[in-house]
Amino acid sequence: MGWLVNDDPLFVLPTVAVRLGLNESIFLQQLHYWLGKSTHTYDGHVWVYNTYEGWQKQFPFWSESTIRRTIVRLEKKGIVVSRYRSKLDKTKWYRIDYDVLANVMNDEEKRQNDDTNAQHEQKTVQHDASYVSTCLDGHSTMNRQTNITTDHTLQNIIQFYEQNGFGTISGYVGEKIALWVNETSEEMVLHALKVALQNGVNTWTYTEGILRNWKKNGYVTTKERRRRPVRTEMIPEWLHIDYSQYERKACSEAELEQKRRALEKRLRAAP
Structure with missing residues (x-):
């Protein structure tokens, strides 16, 4: 099982991934990790610095453009605050505004709950x-x-x-x-x-x-x-006939052969 957890793992909270996006949640968790180890303070906040190339080494499964877009989305939300050391230095300093992060997460939770309630109400109304x-x-x-x-x-x-x-x-x-x-x-x-x-x-x-x-x-x-009706049936007349009066007449083989030939003759003569 050499492919599992031999490296430093990247952690992600499913709730954050759902509300902010998977890429954003992975980057935020990694930035939070480095902020906990940083000793660089400025304006009362802890900062870490890195280049896009440096971030790409930590996230080899992303391109630099993907990392750039992920950071920009977090910057637009105000969750990640960044600044350059100087105009000529491409190294960028980062920190997390945890208050903004909490507000965004709470607002997103409220919005998702509202959407869920609205969908439920819509289904109820439709039903x-x-x-x-x-x-x-x-x-x-x-x-x-x-x-x-x-x-x-x-x-x-x-x-x-x-x-x-x-x-x-x-x-x-x-x-x-x-x-x-x-x-x-x-x-x-x-x-x-x-x-x-x-x-x-x-x-x-x-x-x-x-x-x-x-x-x-x-x-x-x-x-x-x-009140189930009593079933009544008409008894057929043939049931009252006494068949004992009819005697069965035996026929010889010669008589049977004669009758068979007469029958065949009538059939051939029929149109």
């Missing part, structure tokens, strides 16, 4: 608007399909449907429910939903299959379903 629109579509569709479906009926069915995990009433489902209420009753539709729920299948397709089966058996109300 509520979608829910209201879907319910209204289902409501209007059901009212168009039948005058039996009243606001009270819709409220009962929607409440049971959505509170028991069937999903949201869409326009299509609302239309199907309206048709079944018209053909049977509100009580029958609700009862079918309850039966589906008891069977562990909370889907409209399964519920409609229950209603279709009930209708096939002649149940249009729950009372009729509870």
